[in-house]
Amino acid sequence: MESKMKTILIHVVSSEEINFYRRFNSAFYELNYSIIYTTTSLYCYFILRKARANVKLVYIDKDVSFNENESSKSFFNFLVGWSSNNQAFDSYLSSYNCAVKILKEKDVYACFIPSGRLASQEGVLKACKDYNVATIFSGYGNFPGKTFFDKLGTDKNSSLFKDKSFLNDLEYDDIYFNEWKQDFIKSKLEFHNVPQVRRVNLNLYASRFFRILFCKVEKKINVAIDIDRKWGSLLEFKKFDYKKIETNIDDLPKEFIFMPLQYTKDAQLILNYDKDLISSINDALSICREKNITLVIKPHPVENSIDAFDKIQEIVNENDDLMLCNSNTFRLIELSSEVITVNSTAGLESMLMQKNVTFLGDSFYSDMTKNEMGSYLMAFLIDIDYFDCSQISKETVLNIFSICKVD
Structure with missing residues (x-):
């Protein structure tokens, strides 16, 4: 008698996430897993349907009991201004219900959830907890060819924030790590870019325009949306020429402390610091x-x-003792006396460059030892380039399961 095929559940809310997780298809099928997607985005639903994926669109469904703490919580969607808190709560409850129905019908081996910050993601997480299904959260690794996966969440919800001592149990080649570190710093001193930067151009405006139209339709057909884009959101970003910042490295004092800023709607500010950009x-x-x-x-x-x-x-x-500079981040780190950050990857990069770093927010980078840094970069982060398009191997998937302790 053949064993029942196990299922991988994947919750997505953006085309970027779809592009990333579809790279797992071959490996999942090779491991004999079927795949079910859930989404609160009508656009994502159409993309996945066109690709003939098994996808469930989450409609508003409040038929579930909840406790007082849940009904009064503020969701990231609301805090960042992407939806009302009522909309976010509807998304939370409805995504919970949608996930529960799947968990009851299918033998779900694990559930992949990007970041875990949005209301729908929190709803799926609650369903997995209630039905004892393993969760795997993903996020940018923020280092070349690396992607973050964790069983509990990202940032301060991660297992690393709760207790990173387990990093000392992971094996890595210290000689290779030191060589990698030298090459990494050298390359970044020569040229530093951030892959997730969106260019403010016609394509971005067109994308936002159609996203707003989709939001209008989603509300008409009672989709449990996470993000309610309005026409005014077309004006929230404009192309700014950072070359207008005239201060360069030669203008800086001999001694200074460097602070790479977060962006205004960054979860690092809203969830991990509980203050705004100017306060930082x-x-x-x-x-x-x-x-x-x-x-x-x-x-x-x-x-x-x-x-x-x-x-x-x-x-x-x-403030006369405050200067603005847009030069290479690694050059600024190199020349600084020390670094202050809320919870930027630049904090860990500064530690790799042997700088003292003050973290204003909650960060699992804080107080990392040299051994823990090596273990995190060489053994914990998975060797996947998030923005690549190549298929992900079965061996890599098994490594993710191992890191996230999925039995």
């Missing part, structure tokens, strides 16, 4: 003034809000 600058300034040293800040490369830049420029103009 003021907190860093307080630290610098205790040491009588200038603070140099650099805008986040993903930041495309004119309003945010105006606020940054205003606080720079008001």
Whole structure:
């Protein structure tokens, strides 16, 4: 008698996530897993249907009991301004119900959830917890050819934040790590770019325009949306020429503390720091003034809000001991006395360059030992280029299961 085929459940809310997870198809089929997608995006639903994937669109379904704490919680969708909290709560409950129906019908081996921040993702997570199904969260590795996976979540929801001592049990080649580190720093000093940066151009505006139209349809047919784009959102980003920032490295003082900024809607600010961008600058300034040293800040490369830049420029103009510079991040780290960050990957990069780093927010990078850094980069992060298009091997999938302790 043949054993029942196990199922992999994948929850997606963007075409980027679809492109990433479809690279797992061959490996999942080779391992004899079927795949079911769930989504709160009508656009994603159409993409997956066109690809003949098994996909469930999450409609508003409130037929589930919930406790008082759940009904009063504020979701990331609301905090970042992407939806009302009522819409977010509908998404949470409806995604929970949708996932529960699948978990009851199918033998689900594991559920893949990107980031885990959105309301729908929290709903799917709750369903998996209630039905004892393993979860695997994914995120940018933020290092070349690396992707982050964790059984509990990303950032401060991750197993690393709760206790990173297990990194010491992972094996890696220390000689190779040191060689990799030297090559990495050398290449970044020569040229540094951020792959997830979106260019503000006609394609971006067109994408947003059609996303707004989809939102209108989604609400008409009662889709449990995570993101309710409105016409005004077309004005929230504008092309800004960062070359207008005239300060360069030669203009900086001999001694300074460097702070790479988060972008205004970054979860690192909203969830892991509980303050806004300007507050983070003021907190860093307080630290610098205790040491009588200038603070140099650099805008986040993903930041495309004119309003945010105006606020940054205003606080720079008001403080003589604050400077704005848009030079190579690694050159700024190299020349700085130390680094302050909320929870940027630049914090870990600074530690690799043997700089003292102050983390203002909750970060699992904080207090990492050299051995833990090596283990994290060489053994914990998975060797997958997130933005590549190549198929992911069965061996890599099994490695993800191992790292995330999926039995």
